Amino acid sequence: MRSLSPVSRTLLLALPLLVATAIGCKKEYDTPPVRTLGSGNVVTIAQLKAMYQGSPVHFSDSANAVNTVYAVVTADEQNGNLYKNVYVQDNTGAIAVRLLFSGGLYQGDSIRIYLPGTVLSPYNGLMQIDSVNVDNNIVKQATGVYVAPTPTTMTELATQAGLGGSLQSKLITLSGVEFIPGDTGLTYADPVNQLTLNRTLENCSGGTAVVRSSGYGNFAGTHLPTGKGTFTGIASWFGSAAQLYVRDINEVQLDGPRCGLASCDPANSLNENFDGVLNNADVNTECWLDLFTTGTGKWKGKIIGSESFVEVAPPSFDASSVSWLISAPLQYSAGMQLSFISSLGSVWQHDGVEVLISTDINLTTAASVLAAPWQNVTGATLAGSTTPVGTLTTIGSWVPSGNIDLTPYLTAGTNFVVAFKYSGNPATQATRYRIDNVSVQ
Numbered sequence: 479m480r481s482l483s484p485v486s487r488t489l490l491l492a493l494p495l496l497v498a499t500a501i502g503c504k505k506e507y508d509t510p511p512v513r514t515l516g517s518g519n520v521v522t523i524a525q526l527k528a529m530y531q532g533s534p535v536h537f538s539d540s541a542n543a544v545n546t547v548y549a550v551v552t553a554d555e556q557n558g559n560l561y562k563n564v565y566v567q568d569n570t571g572a573i574a575v576r577l578l579f580s581g582g583l584y585q586g587d588s589i590r591i592y593l594p595g596t597v598l599s600p601y602n603g604l605m606q607i608d609s610v611n612v613d614n615n616i617v618k619q620a621t622g623v624y625v626a627p628t629p630t631t632m633t634e635l636a637t638q639a640g641l642g643g644s645l646q647s648k649l650i651t652l653s654g655v656e657f658i659p660g661d662t663g664l665t666y667a668d669p670v671n672q673l674t675l676n677r678t679l680e681n682c683s684g685g686t687a688v689v690r691s692s693g694y695g696n697f698a699g700t701h702l703p704t705g706k707g708t709f710t711g712i713a714s715w716f717g718s719a720a721q722l723y724v725r726d727i728n729e730v731q732l733d734g735p736r737c738g739l740a741s742c743d744p745a746n747s748l749n750e751n752f753d754g755v756l757n758n759a760d761v762n763t764e765c766w767l768d769l770f771t772t773g774t775g776k777w778k779g780k781i782i783g784s785e786s787f788v789e790v791a792p793p794s795f796d797a798s799s800v801s802w803l804i805s806a807p808l809q810y811s812a813g814m815q816l817s818f819i820s821s822l823g824s825v826w827q828h829d830g831v832e833v834l835i836s837t838d839i840n841l842t843t844a845a846s847v848l849a850a851p852w853q854n855v856t857g858a859t860l861a862g863s864t865t866p867v868g869t870l871t872t873i874g875s876w877v878p879s880g881n882i883d884l885t886p887y888l889t890a891g892t893n894f895v896v897a898f899k900y901s902g903n904p905a906t907q908a909t910r911y912r913i914d915n916v917s918v919q
Contacts, residue, residue: 551587586622592615603641632681667692668698683759799903820876839895
């Protein structure tokens, strides 16, 4: 047999050692550490906002410090309309979040915001959590969480979207709105020069709000819709007025007839809360009729705080007054009921309001109203002599009418209108009446 050379013998003896060394040096990859944030006191968004008392609040990680708030992202940066900004909301309110770096948060993310290193302060009237680092300050709890928009009005935006208001930074929906005629030929913003621009949204009574859109948005070059309908977006604030942001162009559904162009065909139901009225101006609610048959008094829009309604009283220069507020046309179906609420804006002097129904829906003038067939609706409860009274700046107490069955007055398929008729005089019958939340279902 051939003997091994000294070199071969050395290699053979070293082989077990090399194998053992190779096994012992097998690479073990590091396991990423589990991401945790410090513990501390948890607050709601409303509680967080209340911490601001005129000076910026700098959050620390000291023991027992307030350092956590949970929320859901309602608007993100994906469409380019917001940059290094997102909006979040919980069941107590909403707030803007300013990011140090773009990206990482998306609509529907349920998140924990770890506050140390961030600052709570307002910018031009908009409260914000500033200097948020998504990597260091955010932990996602879930994705795809749905937050329903809050229905609101131009009136409420003006009073509740500002600093301390219940609508600030919330996802909202406006109904019965359109872009003003001067804007309808324009685009949302300027994508060529990448300029952010304002457009004006209005309701049928002339209330307005600004829609602000970035030139970097993926819809910046889209022409504004020319019709009337619903707008869903974020209720932000800048300076002294509400400022709306589109979060998804598909949530701007303005494709119906513009104000004043509706057909006013009989509807199957009615739910009118007079959110579009202007304070102390004649009621101009679409398809409703506001007129007088004696004197010169009309029903007026009234806004107190965030509440809007209609009000009537005899003008001081008229000997007597008969004022009518007549609903949009309806079509009766079996079981329909009428309801509304009423209150007093002055000391009670007389029962001045009647509720009536007519099957003539083509009313346009005082003469046609006087010539129409009217039936008095009985069984409605109205504010009266024992109702706590409001003033020019306070509401008083609302009195529910109850659900009034319309079966005695109408048959199935009949078209009709409901009227609130006020009669009074400035000397002895000057009770100031208020009506709101008129419903026929």
